[in-house]
Amino acid sequence: MTVLDSDLHLVDFAATDPNDLQVKVSQAIDAANDFLDTLATEVDKPNTQVGAEQALADVLAFDHINLALDRNWGVLSHLNSVMSNDEIRxxxxxxxxxxxxxxTRVGQHQPLFSRYQAIVNDTSFFATLEPARARAIELALQSFELSGVALPKAEQETYAEIQSKLSTLSATFSDHILDATQAFALPLSSEQLAGLTESGLALLADAGEQYKARQLADGKLTQAQIDTLPTPYYVASLNIPVYLAVMTHADDRQLRETLYRACVTRASEFDTHTNSKGESLNNADIMSQILALREQKARLLGFNNYAEVSLSTKMADSVDEVERFLRNLADKATPTAKADLVQLQECARDYGITELQPWDNAYIAEKVKQNKFSLSQEAIRPYFPLPKVIDGLFAIVERLYGIKVQEHSDSVSRWHDDVLFYQLFDADDSLIGGFYFDLFARSGKRGGAWMSGFQARYRHDETGYQQLPVCFMVGNFTPALEGKPSLLTHDEVLTLFHEFGHGLHHLLTQVTVGDVAGVNGVEWDAVELPSQFMENWAWESDGIALISSHVETGEPLPKAKLDALLAAKNFQSGMQTLRQIEFALFDLLIHAHTPALDYAGILATLDAVRNDIAMMKTPDYNRFANGFSHIFAGGYAAGYYSYKWAELLSADAFSKFEEDGIFNPITGKAFRDTILSVGGSLPAKINFENFRGRSASIDALLRHSGFSGTNTVAANTQSNREVS
Structure with a gap:
């Protein structure tokens, strides 16, 4: 087994036990609380005034004590996302x-707060600090204010209660989505399989084997009964690869509607499933409670609504600014979206569908691609075997940034056999950090894709301790089946590039102040810049040449298929943009509304936004909001607009590569030095302008999206993080 650099501080997942982690987390909290008690005792002494130098020493010592908590809680949270079971949960x-x-105690701890104030108030001392440390202190002071440090004691206690309730409610919301997703299983007849591709059938057969195993384990079927079932046994589920296989290719329209309805009613009043305790999975009441608590928190802190709290730490200045940005972009996208819809409707009539419905969209879109662009996702899937895509991705970033990747999966302990581990090296062969890929859908894993900045780059000079950055990159791709490697759709390729962009942001930082290293301390509406930026290389013909190779013949993606793929790049871009704006506006408006909305108000707001923005009518039973984990169980509350905001930044940043050459190493080094390396040590607006030499323009976004006209839309782009 290869001996890996000790500064990686890798986790021995094979020896990791949830109960041990619980003990370690509790011990870490106790140790940190003891330190806070000591600070409080010192302040109580007569004539005690802590100087800036001692205050900084105390801050650094407290940061170092918290490493154990960050680590052990980070491992437990990660396992709860990727290997959830009753014990871990x-x-x-x-x-x-x-x-x-x-x-809450940390955020309201006056003696600790006074240490930060002492550092800032000594202006001559503060001026000597490295920029990253100064930025971390400024952000910490902002965090204290948003934690209620200035509130009277009674209101601080109310704040603490709110925070506790919110953490529990968000976790329950997430549980309900995972449980509802896994509870749905629909065995299919042979007639319902018409139109499905070979890879789709393989996915359904694999889902069938998992279904049999669960039925046996739960005592719902005996082995004798299972033995009577046909082989292969095809079962539809709501796991994304299976769901998309059916929605994109199944000729049976009723089957598509059944799956669509099951998906959009998860964790709602229409969902009759229960959890292992027999409890309802309906998120309706949880959503209204979360909004009410967030509004109460905002009022305590002196804000008018929770959206203002959220935006206080972002690039955007106000709710009005964000709403104007979204609605103006919607205006730009609408003509294209109308044309997109007409195109779908015309094709739908050719397949006997007189009134297009949401469960027809993916199916008809695939037919249009085949007919108009001679492009089939299934036809190009064999050209994107996962090992080739990964190798090509690594080759691209080596050319851009001079970095090298080496796999060491067999040398480390992993939480699942499918997980891969890599080390990242700089051009001089020095070790930069490490990362894990966990890319396949499975039971017990929450849906979607994300990067978890588990371990930030960090150095503690007093003890000589240092750690290199380590992150987890997670997806829910189609697994390897029938002896072949996982074959990706181009959408899955884009997702991999997206998450790897987040990973590079975390790994390539040169900042050793953990609070602003990597993605830490980066404004939330800028954190998607490096991820969306990375997707561009999966659209460029030179990039595609590096990531494509037929799984059987090894031939690159043929020119005809490449041309079709590139021609279809902006296919349905208008409707897709409006869909994202719909989600973002809904998120913004429910968090800006006072008083806080109840469940009926939440649904009414979503309906109103759809009436303004959407091209198609949504069925009355659609309960998308009940599964909107980004805003009710993630970090995107009143911040989902960040995807479009950062897309403007990423398109403008990539336009520099379009001007200089997409593999221009000088431009690559500039992007690394001004964006990726500095993390949150400078405001994102400054980082962007340092790279681009000017403020951001929307022209590149409109061009990349295929929207006509280039009139500028008004948009002033003035702890471990998990980003999707």
């Missing part, structure tokens, strides 16, 4: 109130 949720109480 129980331990995770049992710790939430204690963690919330600790976080």
């Amino acid at each position: 129980h331990v995770h949720h049992e710790l939430l109130p204690k963690l919330s109480a600790y976080g």
Whole structure:
């Protein structure tokens, strides 16, 4: 087994036990609380005034003490996302109130707050600090204010109660989505399989084997009964690869509607499933409670609504600014979206569909691609075997940034056999950090894709301790089946590039102040810049040449298929843009509304936004909001607009490569030095302008999206993080 650099501080997942993690988290909180008690005792001494130098020493010591908490809670949270079971979930949720109480105590701890104030108030001392440390202190002071440090004691206690309730409610919201997703299983008849591709059938057969195993384990079927079932046994599920296979290719329109309805009613009043305790999975009441608590928190802190709280730490200045940005972009996208819809409707009539419905969109879109562009996702899937895509991705970033990747999966302990581990090296062969890929859908894993900045780059000079950055990059791709490697759709390729962009942002930082290293401390509406930026190389013909190779023949993607793929790049871009704006506006408006909305108000707001923005009518039973984990269980509350905001930045940044050459190493080095390396140590607006030499323009976004006209839309782009 290869001996890996000790500064990676890798986790021995094989020896990781949830109960041990619970003990370690509790011990870490106790140790940190003891330190805070010591600070409070010192302040109580007569004539005690802590100087800036001692204050900084105390801050650094406290940061170092918190490493153990960050690490052990980070491991437990990660396992709860990728290997969830009753034991892990129980331990995770049992710790939430204690963690919330600790976080609130830190944010309201006057002696600790006074240390930060002492550093800033000594202006001559503050001026000597490295920029990253100064930025971290400024952000910490902002965090204290948003944690209620200035509130009276009674209101601080109310704040603490709110935070505790919110952490528990968000976790339950997420549980309900995972449980509802996994509870749905629909065995299919042979007639319902018409139109499905070979890879789709393989996915359904694999889902069938998992279904049999669950039925046997739950005592719902005996082995004798299972033996009577046909082989292969095809089962449809709501796991994304299976769901998309059916929605894109199944000729049976009723089947598509059944799956669509099951998906958009998860965790709602229409969902009759229960969890292992027999409890309802309906998120309706949880959503209204979360909004009410967030509004209460905002009022305590002196804001008018929670959207203002959220935007106080972002690039955007106000709710009005964000709403103008979204609605103006919607105006630009609408003509294209109308044309997109007409195109679908015309094709739908050729297949006997007189009134296009949401469950027809993916199916008809695939027919249009085949007919108009001679492009089939299934026809190009064999050209994107995952190992080739990964190798090509690594080749691209080596050319851009001079970095090299080496796999060391067999040398490390992993949480699942499918997980891969890599080390990242700089041009001089020095080790930069490490990362894990966990890319396939499976039971017990939450849906979607994300990068978790598990371990930030960090150095503690007093003890000589240092750690290199390590992150987890997670997806839910089609697994390897029938002896072949995983074959990706181009959409899955884009997702991999997206998450790897987040990973590079985390890994390539040169900042050793953990709070602003990598993605830490980066404004939320700028954090998607490096990820969306990375997707561009999966659209460029020179990039595609590096990531494509037929799984059987090894031939590159033929020119005809490449031309078709590139020609279809902006296919349905208008409707897709409006869909993202619909989600973003809904998120913004429910968090800007006072008083806080109840469930009926939440649904009414979503309906109103759809009436303004959407091209197609949505069925009355659609309960998308009940599964909107980004805003009710993630970090995107009143911040989902960040995807479009950062897309403007990423398109403008990539236009520099279009001007200089997409593999221009000088431009690549400039992007690394001004964006990726500095993390949150400078405001994102400054980082962008340092790279681009000017403020951001929307022209590139409009061009990349295929929208006509280039009139500028008004947009002033003035802890471990998990980003999707």
